[in-house]
Amino acid sequence: MRAFVITGPGKAEVQDVKPPEARAGEVVVDVARAGVCGTDMEIYSGAMSYLHTGQAQYPMRIGHEWSGTVASVGPGVDEAWLGRRVTGDTMLGCGHCARCTSGRQHVCADRYEIGVRNGWPGALAEQLPVPVKALQVLPDSVDPAAGAMVEPAGNALRAVRGVALPPGGRLLILGPGAIGLLTAQVAAAQGAEVHLLGRSATSLEFAASIGFPRGWTTETLPDLTWDGVIDASNGAALPALAVDLVEPGRRVVFVGLSSSPSLIDSRNLALKDVTAVGVLSASGGFAGTVELFASGEVDPRPLIAATVGLDDVAAVLAGDRSWGAAPKIHVDPRS
Numbered sequence: 001m002r003a004f005v006i007t008g009p010g011k012a013e014v015q016d017v018k019p020p021e022a023r024a025g026e027v028v029v030d031v032a033r034a035g036v037c038g039t040d041m042e043i044y045s046g047a048m049s050y051l052h053t054g055q056a057q058y059p060m061r062i063g064h065e066w067s068g069t070v071a072s073v074g075p076g077v078d079e080a081w082l083g084r085r086v087t088g089d090t091m092l093g094c095g096h097c098a099r100c101t102s103g104r105q106h107v108c109a110d111r112y113e114i115g116v117r118n119g120w121p122g123a124l125a126e127q128l129p130v131p132v133k134a135l136q137v138l139p140d141s142v143d144p145a146a147g148a149m150v151e152p153a154g155n156a157l158r159a160v161r162g163v164a165l166p167p168g169g170r171l172l173i174l175g176p177g178a179i180g181l182l183t184a185q186v187a188a189a190q191g192a193e194v195h196l197l198g199r200s201a202t203s204l205e206f207a208a209s210i211g212f213p214r215g216w217t218t219e220t221l222p223d224l225t226w227d228g229v230i231d232a233s234n235g236a237a238l239p240a241l242a243v244d245l246v247e248p249g250r251r252v253v254f255v256g257l258s259s260s261p262s263l264i265d266s267r268n269l270a271l272k273d274v275t276a277v278g279v280l281s282a283s284g285g286f287a288g289t290v291e292l293f294a295s296g297e298v299d300p301r302p303l304i305a306a307t308v309g310l311d312d313v314a315a316v317l318a319g320d321r322s323w324g325a326a327p328k329i330h331v332d333p334r335s
Contacts (some may be wrong), residue, residue, distance in 0.1 A: 009046030067147025154282025175233030
């Protein structure tokens with residue numbers, strides 16, 4: 001089968017590789033759509049931290065936002081899974097450590113991360129092996145494009161849950177990228193007054209075009225009470241800004257990651273009695289996200305600029321934005 005393989009920093013190619021076989025407890029999925037995200041771009045550039053800690057190494061087959069159809073099942077897996085439309089969790093814990101058995105498999109020390117950590121192949125390929133326990137069934141009302149947005153939107157849902165806004169509260173989201181806009185959609189569906197802080201006019205104009213006109217820069221940000229602040233950016237200075245801006249006694253959530261240390265002053269947290277929440281993944285947010293998509297309360301598809309083939313992925317990872325202002329690019333591995 002064809003798969004996109006990163007062979008070194010800034011180097012990648014589409015290769016013919018051996019198709020996966022479903023082992024015990026696993027299925028093989030025919031991939032319909034896969035998303036490209038900032039983590040993938042960091043892997044391509046060589047900046048991703050796992051490459052420097054030994055938790056990832058080249059060559060790598062990326063892709064952890066996906067949807068598809070179960071094509072085969074391994075030993076011990078119910079054949080009723082065959083033909084089901086699914087997406088799935090990126091985080092694959094060992095299943096037997098204290099973290100896994102207490103519902104924290106996404107922070108298992110020995111976890112695989114699909115397309116990211118410890119060599120589990122990703123979804124930028126025609127087929128993908130996945131443990132059946134990681135699967136989330138997609139209803140007919142959630143098409144392949146929306147299905148491949150469940151994983152990033154699951155991060156957004158967890159961020160909104162973590163910020164714990166009061167009813168009708170005012171939320172400031174730092175970073176109007178894909179995660180930031182998905183967070184805005186989820187928060188708005190729950191009745192929040194959503195504001196976005198960005199740097200470029202293009203990103204803020206796009207946010208306004210999909211229903212979020214309250215977009216600001218650091219120069220224009222109004223002096224308002226922020227009942228919660230979510231940092232969905234990759235700016236090293238913004239976590240500290242989130243703590244500075246949030247109303248005392250409220251919460252800040254960190255779902256974005258900078259490629260360099262992003263420092264906060266713990267005195268500000270303590271003296272303002274602020275709760276800081278970190279969100280690593282969509283684990284725990286899949287079912288709720290599918291419900292939001294299926295009900296129509298959240299439609300992530302306007303965030304997709306284009307769907308390209310495997311041969312175009314290297315250009316996307318290198319920063320080509322010629323497909324439009326929307327922040328997300330999808331890949332059809334069979335096109």
